[in-house]
Amino acid sequence: MADFNYPGGYGQEDSGGTAVPVFIGDFGTAFEGVVRVSGWPDLPRAAGEATATGETGAVLRGYFENGGAFCYLANTAGKTLREALTSVEAFHDVTILVPLGLWDGGADAAAETARAVTAFAASHRAMAILHAGREHDVRQARDAARAFKLEADQSAHAALYHPWLTPSGDGAQPVPPVGAAAGVWCRVDSERGVWKAPANVAVQGGSTPSQAVSDAEQGDAQPVNVLRAFTGKGTLVWGARTLDETDDQWKYVPVRRLVDLVERNLRQALDRVAFQPNSQATWESVRTAADSYLQDLWRRGGLMGTKPEEAYVVQIGEGATMTAEDVKAGRVVLKVGLAAARPADFISVTVTGSAGQA
Structure with a gap:
């Protein structure tokens, strides 16, 4: 766990909370807005008995069976998707x-x-987990993802899984794999860290892919993340790619999520000095806290390098990240470079906050 300490503020980054999903859908009259569900047994209380049945129930069961901790449900009934997303803002x-x-x-x-x-x-600075249609084959899943026509930053913040999964039990019908995928993300984050690829991981609960996918088909289907059955290993999540096909820097889910995690935490850190003078003393406190946080991240295996200076760099101050005009205007600019597992080059993150005048 990494701590941020500043004059007038305190905060923590808990690696157990890096994977917190909200499932967005039509839950009818079960509840209004957004509800928190602490686990599968809590689902009927939080969202009504009917939520635990049918396709939605199977998706949510897949989430909890695969290591999901608490989650949120956002109800779109009687409102637009935009309104439902606005309600998520508070969480x-x-x-x-x-x-x-x-x-x-x-x-x-x-x-x-x-x-x-x-x-x-x-x-x-979150991720979307999407899926292809039930009847799509793996190449159609790839084409469907491209047909979404996502902008570059959107595609880097999305991952798509295929095929649907058939739960264990007689007569069970295939369900979207997004619940199981979200649970795997949560399990891998908890056991290894957000920087570990949620791939080559077994799907728990006895679900099996509704379609078989060969090596050749999977190669043709990138960037779709395929779930495949292997003899003696069960169903494995076989891929950890975002939908970004143009920028190698954001090709992999753990890289995008790691950088987003760092940016969220550093942004919160800058928020804590909003009422401090925009001076050398404040900059040094920010630099020290950021260095401590990133060094802890490196020690836990989140960054490459045999020593801290190979894993990250931290810059802040007038003449380095800020001009005299920035200082007078109360802008605080923090820049860090990260040696993520992929790619080998440093990834630059710039976070801007505000402080009192120097």
Whole structure:
């Protein structure tokens, strides 16, 4: 755990809370707005008995079976998707958005929903977990993802999983794999860290892929993340790619999520000096706290390098990250460079806050 200490403020980053999903869908009259669900047994109390049945119930069960901790449900009944997303704004710990019933309204509606959810995710340094249609084969899943026509930053904040999963039990029907995928993200974060790829990980609960995918088909389907059955290993999540096909820097889910995590924490750190003088003493306190946080992240395996100076750099101050005009205007600019596992080059993060005049 990394602590941030500043004059007048205190905060913590808890690695157990890096994967907090909100499942967005039509829950009818079960509840209004957004509810918190602490676990599978809590679902009927929080969202009504009916929520635990049918496709939605199977998706949520897959989340909890695969290591999911608490989550939120956002109800779209009687409101637009935009209004539902606005209601999520109040829950600052949300880092994953999962739209339910993505394909219920057809391809055009799926694309519209995907764009809205990924735009929200990108602007809040979160990720969207999407899925292809039930009848899509793996190449059609790839084409469907491209047909969403996501902007660059949106595609980097989205991942798509295929095929649907068939839960164990006689007569069970396939369900979208997004619940299981979100649970795997949560489990990997808890056991290893947000920087570990949620791939080559077994899907728990006995679910099996509704379609078989070969090596060749999977290669042709990138950046779709495929779930595959392997003899003696069960069903594995076989891929950890974002939907960004143009920028190698953001090709992998753990890199994008790690950088988002760091940016969120550093932004919160700057918020804590908003009432401090914009002076050398304040900058040094920010630099020291950021260095301590990043060194702890490196020690836990989140950054590459055999020593801290190979893993990250921290810059702040007039002449380095700020001009004299910035200082007078109360702007505080912190820049860090991160040696993430992929790619090998440093990734630059710039965070701007405000402080009192020097």
